Amino acid sequence: MARALEKYLRPQVKATPFCPGCGHGVLLGLILRAIEGLEQEGRLAWSEMLFVSGIGCAAWIPSPNFKADTLHTLHGRAVAFAVGAKAANPALKVMVVSGDGDLASIGGNHLIQAARRGNDLTVVCANNQIYGMTGGQVAPTTPVNLPTATTPGGNPYRPFDLCKLVEAAGASYVARGSVTRPYDLIDYLSRGLTTPGFSFIEVLSPCPTQFGRRQRLDSAAAMFDHLRETCRYYVETEPEAETPAGGFLLGEFVHGR
Amino acid sequence: MPSRTAQPLLPPGPRYLSGNEAAAEGALAAGCRLYAGYPITPSSEIMERMAARLPEIDGAFLQMEDEIASISAVVGGSWSGSKSMTATSGPGLSLMQECLGYAAFTETPLVLIDVQRAGPCTGQATKVGGGDIMAVKYGSHGDYQVVAFSPWSVAEMFSLTVEAFNWSERLRVPAFLLAEEATGHLRERVDIPETVELYERDYRPGEAPFGHPEADGVPSMPRFGQGENLMVTGSTHDDWGFRKTEDPVVQDRLVRRLNQKVLSRADDLCRYEGYELDDAELVVVAYGFTARAALRAVRLARAQGVKAGLLRLITIWPFCSRPLAELAGRGASFLAPEMNLGQVAGLVRQAAQGRPVHELTQVNGRSIAPRAILQKIGEVL
Ligand code: SF4
Numbered sequence: 010m011a012r013a014l015e016k017y018l019r020p021q022v023k024a025t026p027f028c029p030g031c032g033h034g035v036l037l038g039l040i041l042r043a044i045e046g047l048e049q050e051g052r053l054a055w056s057e058m059l060f061v062s063g064i065g066c067a068a069w070i071p072s073p074n075f076k077a078d079t080l081h082t083l084h085g086r087a088v089a090f091a092v093g094a095k096a097a098n099p100a101l102k103v104m105v106v107s108g109d110g111d112l113a114s115i116g117g118n119h120l121i122q123a124a125r126r127g128n129d130l131t132v133v134c135a136n137n138q139i140y141g142m143t144g145g146q147v148a149p150t151t152p153v154n155l156p157t158a159t160t161p162g163g164n165p166y167r168p169f170d171l172c173k174l175v176e177a178a179g180a181s182y183v184a185r186g187s188v189t190r191p192y193d194l195i196d197y198l199s200r201g202l203t204t205p206g207f208s209f210i211e212v213l214s215p216c217p218t219q220f221g222r223r224q225r226l227d228s229a230a231a232m233f234d235h236l237r238e239t240c241r242y243y244v245e246t247e248p249e250a251e252t253p254a255g256g257f258l259l260g261e262f263v264h265g266r
Numbered sequence: 267m268p269s270r271t272a273q274p275l276l277p278p279g280p281r282y283l284s285g286n287e288a289a290a291e292g293a294l295a296a297g298c299r300l301y302a303g304y305p306i307t308p309s310s311e312i313m314e315r316m317a318a319r320l321p322e323i324d325g326a327f328l329q330m331e332d333e334i335a336s337i338s339a340v341v342g343g344s345w346s347g348s349k350s351m352t353a354t355s356g357p358g359l360s361l362m363q364e365c366l367g368y369a370a371f372t373e374t375p376l377v378l379i380d381v382q383r384a385g386p387c388t389g390q391a392t393k394v395g396g397g398d399i400m401a402v403k404y405g406s407h408g409d410y411q412v413v414a415f416s417p418w419s420v421a422e423m424f425s426l427t428v429e430a431f432n433w434s435e436r437l438r439v440p441a442f443l444l445a446e447e448a449t450g451h452l453r454e455r456v457d458i459p460e461t462v463e464l465y466e467r468d469y470r471p472g473e474a475p476f477g478h479p480e481a482d483g484v485p486s487m488p489r490f491g492q493g494e495n496l497m498v499t500g501s502t503h504d505d506w507g508f509r510k511t512e513d514p515v516v517q518d519r520l521v522r523r524l525n526q527k528v529l530s531r532a533d534d535l536c537r538y539e540g541y542e543l544d545d546a547e548l549v550v551v552a553y554g555f556t557a558r559a560a561l562r563a564v565r566l567a568r569a570q571g572v573k574a575g576l577l578r579l580i581t582i583w584p585f586c587s588r589p590l591a592e593l594a595g596r597g598a599s600f601l602a603p604e605m606n607l608g609q610v611a612g613l614v615r616q617a618a619q620g621r622p623v624h625e626l627t628q629v630n631g632r633s634i635a636p637r638a639i640l641q642k643i644g645e646v647l
Contacts, residue, residue, distance in 0.1 A: 080496075080498045093339025096326035
């Protein structure tokens with residue numbers, strides 16, 4: 010972590026809770042960089058921020074690391090808690106940071122309903138395509154055929170395209186980035202934070218411990234390489250662009266509506 | 267303790283309201299400024315009244331996607347500084363249980379009005395029930411406490427909602443109005459008072475928000491946006507909110523304090539009324555709507571020369587054992603008429619020092635008639 014960002018961290022927290030090679034530490038830094046940039050432009054103040062998270066590895070990105078108001082909630086319910094907190098004090102700038110299992114499985118209805126209502130929140134979904142904290146069980150974002158702790162013969166189901174899901178529900182800002190492309194992600198996070206209404210940023214974040222080893226990507230470097238190779242950019246002039254096999258389309262899909 | 271005298275939003279004087287409408291007005295008088303809920307019979311009129319009234323006073327009204335989201339939003343709203351509430355019935359209460367545990371463990375003030383209907387499950391959605399006594403106290407996992415009051419009139423739907431808010435804020439604990447369909451839909455006179463006494467949130471800047479040096483202490487209650495850099499978490503936490511999920515001492519101390527802060531104030535919380543108790547040989551122990559019938563039955567019994575009395579429990583949780591123990595010590599025996607299979611009777615038995623405790627249970631979706639209680643008095647004496 011760059012020294013300049015330490016002002017945003019609780020000094021009592023000495024160590025990262027994440028495994029070696031986990032993408033969540035990168036995402037933690039990118040969120041802080043995005044906010045620092047907006048602060049420097051006078052478009053946001055750290056003191057306005059409220060960070061809400063659910064349960065899972067990604068939920069530990071803000072809590073307890075960020076020296077701000079943090080609300081570490083129940084599994085799946087972060088968005089619903091955030092809606093109440095924002096309604097009671099609209100001056101707060103509310104960011105939800107949680108994982109794919111938390112936001113899209115147990116919390117899936119809260120996610121799409123908040124997108125539909127246009128609640129003024131920025132939701133950051135760290136997508137590692139599996140349940141990390143509980144030991145590598147299949148998630149609604151796990152690729153087809155991947156063996157997991159609960160699909161030893163391979164996942165028989167299709168994963169969600171989370172960006173399409175929230176776009177269809179009416180989100181105001183929708184983007185997908187990868188921690189392998191950090192500068193793009195800083196842009197997406199900044200734009201999400203400054204677009205009124207419901208903003209959603211999906212962040213592909215490698216989980217070497219639970220996801221990587223199940224597809225023989227044992228090292229963090231191998232996972233990062235895999236992500237780089239299988240992601241391609243969404244180009245608005247080619248809206249028909251297909252998602253690459255086994256990979257993702259990155260980019261901004263909705264910006265302001 | 268910060269308290270203040272406030273004026274209800276309705277002009278003082280007599281009104282003719284339903285219980286559910288009166289509860290909503292009581293909440294507004296108590297300073298409630300956020301309601302999040304989901305429609306469910308027979309409590310929906312509370313939500314509808316809040317939907318109409320909160321925007322008039324710059325409050326927040328949220329119809330959420332389900333009951334889980336509703337109580338989650340209430341907790342979020344409470345930490346943002348608004349006195350916050352929801353109301354529900356039957357299945358909705360079941361859905362809220364996980365988050366009730368969260369509220370108890372994070373010491374989040376909130377009020378939940380449970381307008382009980384005939385259960386279990388979907389049961390008889392439009393019919394009266396009283397089967398949630400244990401569910402509001404024990405429905406979430408682990409050891410925790412709640413405060414619950416049981417209104418017997420439309421007037422108490424107003425006044426006990428105010429009390430529920432006061433105790434919830436004072437103890438940082440979830441507080442229930444444990445109402446019943448019959449009272450929620452009853453229309454009768456309620457006198458809106460000139461003023462109400464309110465407890466306000468006790469924020470002591472810089473103090474630990476999740477711990478207290480005393481074993482039954484209530485910590486300072488800050489809110490988001492005050493610069494306190496709060497760490498609210500449903501995991502076991504130290505006095506400042508840092509997760510301590512491996513530390514046996516922190517876990518033990520926290521769970522005990524959260525229980526003790528309510529139980530050590532049980533005498534202050536204990537509210538009840540006695541009728542014809544001085545020489546009563548048989549004490550009818552009743553609460554909520556059933557207490558209306560019980561009072562009538564006791565009066566009829568007295569007219570027949572039977573030495574019956576009524577102990578009307580207003581506080582249900584923490585349970586008021588003291589008046590029962592006193593009556594038992596004088597040699598009284600007890601009869602508990604209930605719209606469930608004896609949920610309070612079991613508690614009465616624990617307090618009754620071996621004196622006989624008779625039950626009159628009714629779970630047919632109807633309220634208990636005075637003559638049924640009168641007949642039972644005749645049988646047991
Ligand atoms: S289990 Fe996976 S997601 Fe969780 S900290 Fe480890 S690498 Fe990261």
